[in-house]
Amino acid sequence: MDQNNQKGNGSGQRKIVKVRLNGVTANGSNDNININGKSKGVPSKLKAASIPYHINKKELASKNIVLNSLNNGTQIASSDVKKKILKRVKSIENLKDRIKKVQFEKNAMNDGKEISIDMSNIDKPSNAKKTPSLGSISKITQMADIKDQYEVSKNPSIFQRVKGAILKSDKANIQNMPQNTTEIKNSIASEELMSKILGLVQRMEWSTVELVLRNKDKNDLNILKSDENGTDLLMHAAKENQLFIVERCLELGMNINKKDKFGNTALHYAAKYAKEDVVRTLINKKANPTILNDKYRYPLHEACTRSLGVLSIVQILLKAMEPNSRLAVDIEGESPLFIATVSKNIYVCRELLNQKASEQISIIKSNTLDSVFHVACENDHTELVKLFVDYVSSVNIQNRNGQTCLHIAAKHGNLPIIRYLHLAKINPNIVDHLDRTALHIAAEAGQSKVIGELVDKLKANIMARTKDGSTLIHVASISGHPETALVFMKKGVPLHMPNMNGTLCLHAAAVIGHTKVVKMLLDKGSHPDAVTKNDYTALHLAVENSQPLVVEMLLGYGAKVEIKGGENKETPLHISARIDNGEQCTEMLLKSGANVNATKIVINIINGETALQVACRQGSLNVIKCGETCIHIAVRHCHLAVLKEIIGHVVPSKSRMDAMNLIQMANNEGETALHYAAELKTSQAHVETLETPLHYCCRSGNEDICLELIKSVRKSDLQMELNKQSKNDWSALLYASENGHYNIVQILIDHQARVDVFDEHGKAALHLTCENGHEKVAEILLNNKAFVNAKSKLGITPLHLAAHNGYNNLVTLLIKKYSATIDCLTLAKKTPLHLAAANGMVDVCRNLQKMHADITATDVNLKTPLHLAAENDHANVVKLFLRSSNDKTLMIMPNGMTAAHLAAEKGNMAVIKDLLKFNKNMVISTRNKVIMFYKIWIRLHTFQILSNKSCQIEFVREMLQTISPTSTTQLPAAGLASNDEDYAYTPLHLAAMSGHEGIVRLLLNHPAVTVDTKTAINSFTPFHLATRAGNLSVVSLILSKSTEQMVICDRKGRSGIHHAASHGHHQMISLLLGQGAEIDAKDKTGMTMLHYACKFGHIDMVKQLIDTGANVNEETFDGHTAITFATEYGHAQILSILLQQNLDTEHLIQDNEMAFNLMLMGKINNQRSIEEFVMSSQVPIEIAIHLSTKYRALAIKEKERSNDIIVAADYCENLAVELNSIATAHNSKGVLNIWDPPPWYLLMYPNSEC
Incomplete structure (x- = not known):
């Protein structure tokens, strides 16, 4: 401890003590303490308690205080000072009750600059007579100020023992000090300290972390704590290349092979981010290099993702692993060689190919079937292609789309790769799934130089055509490349060759709107009025697709404006009148002389x-x-x-x-x-029925007039007049037979009227008679050679019609007297018994059954008469069939459906009761196979589930007496179920989804029903399905039963509020938020409600969530925000709403995908989205410049959309120029001299000074 005097004005003035504790310097005075040059106020409570942060230097010198190094323990020998220490200890004792109520100000330790006091030497026992050390007393006094680490009041026993150690005799009691101080130290090192260490790690304050770890004991449990992702200190240190901390963590006993939430170990992080020495240290400490993370990647895979400085790391890992590890593929089917190829690291690729080269080259990606050749060509890496060619026998490998690496190289215009592939003898005429060769791909991309190489050197077929018959000029025209189309014309590709739709190159270019291509084709001889297979000209197609520039070009080359085309023979003016945004085309056509009165x-x-x-x-x-x-x-x-x-x-x-x-x-x-x-x-009315007076007479039944009309006709013409048919092919006999006019029928037959005349439906007079139940008329017709089994166009006989309408006596007459076929079939394979059962004619069914009609006959839908009776709720007919005691009457249909299923589907409770009485086991246990439930893809397997579909509460109540309400649907039979098809639905699931409040209440009141039952695959609860469907009343019922449903998640981590947000039910969201749902709750991918609302375009939902306080800057685990989803799915209105919030636009434009999607939206709405994005930022000029630069860089990579990207780049550049002009109009000097930060200052305050 160093002591330095500061001179004062007076002998009584206090001096400042400067204390250096483990590298941290603190200068104390009455009011302040300075730590490493930063002033910190002394807590007022400490000042009130007379616990100063300093000791008077003069007083220490006069009392012969010997100050040694703090790490060795400072001793106090003077008795006077000892009294003062005891006085201070007493003051501390008085503070015990006050500490509970007072929150002290955070000192340097709370700011990440803890005063570390090494008590290791104090804890060592000593035989010498010692007084309490200044270090231990300082520790006690500072305990009152350590809010976040320790509170003395919470452990009074330790406090009393420390006090006793100071007050009692020197020798005996001092020996007890090490034990007590150790307890104090262990108490201070709490879990909160580890959380502070993780906080220091996040702030990248590694020097402070190093100081803390130096004083940590081995096997300290607190050092093993992890953050919310399961990442511990060792993983953080490995990721940030902190070698000393890695070594120290391992010395402290941390698990070197521990996995985080994503399955990564410290070696995974080191291989992906750190340097060689960290990886080598972990390998030497027995880190396992064969552990797979959640993406099925070894640390070797992660190392291969790096593009620079990773060769030595890969060599270390390969040395520690088996040679077959080079062949391991991750969850996306990528091997280490694949990943290194994507990273364009040729040195790593060479190292990997030192062993198992041919096996690695032959690996293909599972989803795209791409090989490393395809990836290398996609990345335009010529050297890698050359490297891989040496290890294969053939380079004609095709991916899932049927494309070789030549296709990809042609798309990117990479001539060196194409030339090298030519040397490797690649076949240039291999076609993909659309029958496109590499030449077609080059035509799409407008790679004119590549085309010359392919045709002249590789001898590609210039006449090759795609699957739809398009020539190379078609492809170039559709893609908008006039120069490329001209190259093909010079190479000899026919200009007037149509494709399968009869479309010429001119038509294809006109549809897309490529004006330059249209002009080039017209200049080279294309006829402007050439027609397609549907007689459409290029002008028709240009107008229909709203391409005014092409219309103007065609009209300028003499296209006819009055020509008619298509099935409706429309003129271009007709088309422009019916399409949206056709005003410009209409105006051009009218000004070019189009006839406004033309008809179609x-x-x-x-x-x-x-x-x-x-x-x-x-x-x-x-x-x-x-x-x-x-x-x-x-x-x-x-x-x-x-x-x-x-x-x-x-x-x-x-x-x-x-x-x-x-x-x-x-x-x-x-x-x-x-x-x-x-x-x-x-x-x-303009309808002509072609009916004669005789027809009218036969319809009305007037016998006298009928006889007079017949007498007025000559005998030679009589038969023709009697059998004359009206417009619907009815003769006079058919009218009389339908209405049952017996006498008129007799008159007509007596005068040679034919009984075999059929109407437009194929019905004869006997059909109409039996359909209306006229027995006497039927007998007359049958006695006069009418065919009893005559069939209509639908295969219906008179017996079918009589049975269907319940004319039992007529049925008996037709079968017994005239031998009608009892089981004759219609075209739908229905017997008379089918029709009688479906219509509920129990007497006819009984009669037919007595006459041995086939009760097991099936129609075209494989339904028996019993099925039809049950389906149509004819309980009496069902009872009749069941009395036959033949189990075949309950025949199961191929899809597993029985009569019970059909009755349950319709809610026919009476039929179900009868079926239960007959065969309860079959009714309950028989399961169907495949039935669609509403609009969702769910396989339902038990008939009791279908009862919920029709919302038959009485039926459900009846069934609950027999069947368990917890029964679930089962997985369909093999071959009937798809991989993603869910099952294990209970009746409560389906009732909740359908919104049947009554059935939900009935089921919830049943003691066996639980509300948290989940489905087998998606883990949906009834609450999830109710929120997806927006059924407020059902959700309220379930929440009244169990509020825990709010936080239960499905397989993807989505709670009910996520489902409501994704389906746009804003009233449901209001209800759930009112019940305490977390507004920014995340699923397993990190998506919140706002993310779902933006993804699916629910504008009202987005407004509601933002007004409620949803965080618009919340990111998913992939780094996507709400605005990312809005731009990706093209929701312009939601984008405008989000841009009104406080967004970090500078951070957003760093995402290439975000910038590309913004360009696509701008293309649709005339660059309005880009303008809103720029103007919403705090630095619009800077953002516009950055966007322009970004788009110009993207245009080089995205060559297929380069034209659109360049347009967006030019727009951003012009916008920046205009904004700069506006700004300089107010203060040109300030704007020109402005520097960052912030360049937007003058735009906000144009009259202020910089």
Whole structure:
């Protein structure tokens, strides 16, 4: 301890004591203590307690105080000083009760600058007579100020023993001091100290950590603590290349092979981040290099991710591992050689290939089937390609897309690699899955130099075409590369060759909007009016895709504006009128002479006239202005055929919903077409039925008139007149038979009317008679040679119709007297018994059963009559079939469905009761195989689950008496289930998802039901499914049963609030937040509610969460924020909302993916997203410049989108120039001389001085 005087004005003035403790210098006075040059205030409570931070130097000298090194223990020999020490100890005792209530100010120890007091020598026993040391007394006095490490009041026994050691005699009691001081030291080294050490590690204050570790004992349990990711001090030190701390941690007994949350050991971190000496130290200390992390990576894999300075580390690891470790692949199928290739580290690749070279080269990536050749070509690394070629027999390796490394090199325009692959004898005509050769890939990328190399040197086939028949010029035209297309034309590729759709190169370029390509093709001889297979010209396609510049170009080259194309024979003007954003094209066409009155087939009403022409011809100005559609006009004039034609066109070409919207469209007065139809009269009908007076007479049943009409016809024409058919192919006999006019039927047959005339549905007179139950008429027809088993177009016989409608006597008549086939089948393979059972005709079913009808017959859906009766809730019919006591009546369908399943699905409780009485075991235990439940992909296996689908509370209550409410669905049979298909759903799961509050309450009140049951794969609880579906009432019921459901997570770590956010249920979010849900809760990937809302585009949800206090800067474990998801999924409105918050835009633009997605959004909305991003930052000029630079760098890498990226870069540059111009208008000198920080100052305060 050094003592230095400071001169004062007076003998009584106190002197300053300067104390250096383990490298930390402290200067004390009455009011302040200076530690390493930084002033710290003395806590007021210590001053009040008369516990100063200093000792008067003069007083110490006069009392012969011998101050030795603090590490050796300072002794106090004077009795006067001893009294003062005892007085101070007494003062400390009085402070015990006060310490509990007072929170002291943090001293230097709380700021990470602890005063380390080495008490190792004090703890050693000594035989010499010693007085209490100044070090131990200082430790006691400082204990009052150590808030975060120790409180004296919490351990009074230790305090009393220390006090006794000081007060009692010198020799005997001093020997007890080491034990007591050790207890004090162990108490101070609490868990909070380790958390402070981890805090120092995060602040990169390694020197302070080193000081703390020097005084740590071996096997100190506190040193083993880890952070929230399971990363301990050893891993942090290895990651940051802190060799001394690594060695010290190992000396203190830390586990060298411990894994963190991600499965990484200290050697993983050292291999990925540290230098050779740290890795060597860990290997020498027996670190296991064969431990796999969660990504199935060895430390060797992690070392290979580094691009520089890692060769020696790889050599160390390879020496410590088996040679086969080079072949190990991670979870993505990448070997160490793969990873080193991605990192472009040729030295590591050479080292890896020293052994097992051929095996390593042959490894392919599991998901893409890429080899190291593909990766090397993707990274444009020529030397690596040359290295790998020496170890393989063939370079024609194809990936999952069928592409070789030549395809990839051609895309990137790497001529050295292409030339070397040529020397390696690669085949240039290998095609990928779209039948594209490397030449096509080069055409897409616009690599004209590569094309020359491939054609001239590698002899690539210039006539090769893709799977859709596109030539190389097609590919270049679609990609917008006129120079490349010109190269192909010079090489001899046909210009007018169409593809499979009949599309020429001109058409392809017009669709995309490549004006330069269109101009080049027209200059080289392409005809502007050439048509596709659908008769569309390039002008049609350009207009349809809203490409006004191409339209202008085509019109300038003489394209016809009146030419009609397509199935509807539309002109370009028709197309521009029906598309969105077609105003510019319409204006160009009109100025080029397009006929505004041209017609097209679809909207023709009468004689090729449009609705507007009809109104103009009639002079109906009100019709023109009243907002009527063609549907209105067709209905007003009672043109049914026209109406059918219009609707028949809209449904297949658009959709049924569009047709409904068209029909329901109202005019300016709110009248729909239905209003017009309600005004129509019979006299306005244009329908021709082709019915004769005889037809009318037979329908009405007037016998006298019928006889008079027959008498008025000549005998030679009588048979023709009697059998004449109306528009629906009905003869007079069919009208009379349908209405049961016995006498008229007799008259017609007597006058040679035919009984075998069939209507448009294939029904004869006997069909109509049996369908309406006219027995006498049926007998007349059958006696006059009507065929009893005649079938309609659907295969329906008269017996089917009689059975379906319940005419039991007629059924008996047809079968017994006229020998009708009892089990005849329709086209749907239904027997008469099927139809009778489905319609609930119990008497007919009983009668047919007595006549030995087949009760086990199955229809096309493999349903028996019993199935149909159960499905349609005909309990009496079900009882009838069950009385046969034949288990075959309960035949199980191939999908596992029984009559019980069908009845349960419809909620037919009466049928279920009858089935239970008949065969309870079969009803309860039989399981189906595959049934879709609503719109989710769930395999349901028990019929009791289906009861929840139909929300039949009574049915569920009845079933609960027989079946356990905890029964779950099971995994479907082999071959029927997909890998991601969930099962183990309980009835409560499905009721909660469907929102059936009554059934949920019924199930929750059952003592056997638990609310925390999870499904087998996704671990969904009923609460999760209710929140996903947004069922507020069900969620409230479940929470009233158990509030712990709020924090239960599924397999992906998502709680109910995550599911509600991802599905946009903002009312559900309000409910859950009101119940105490954490707003920034994360799942296993680190995603919060705000992340999900931004990902799925729920704007209202985003606003609600931000207003509630969600952290917009919260990052996932992959480093993604909410704004990252908004840009990735193209949600411009959410991006605008987020940009109004306090975001770190400078940090965001460092992410290349974020910048690229921002460019894509800007392309869609005319660069508005980029402008908002720049203007929302505090430094708009700087951000605009950084973005411009970033985009120009990206344009070099992303060559396929380089044009769009360059446009964004130019926009950012122009924006920066404009902002700079605005700023310099106020203070040009200040702006030009401004330096960082901050360059945005003048923009905020233009009139202030820098």
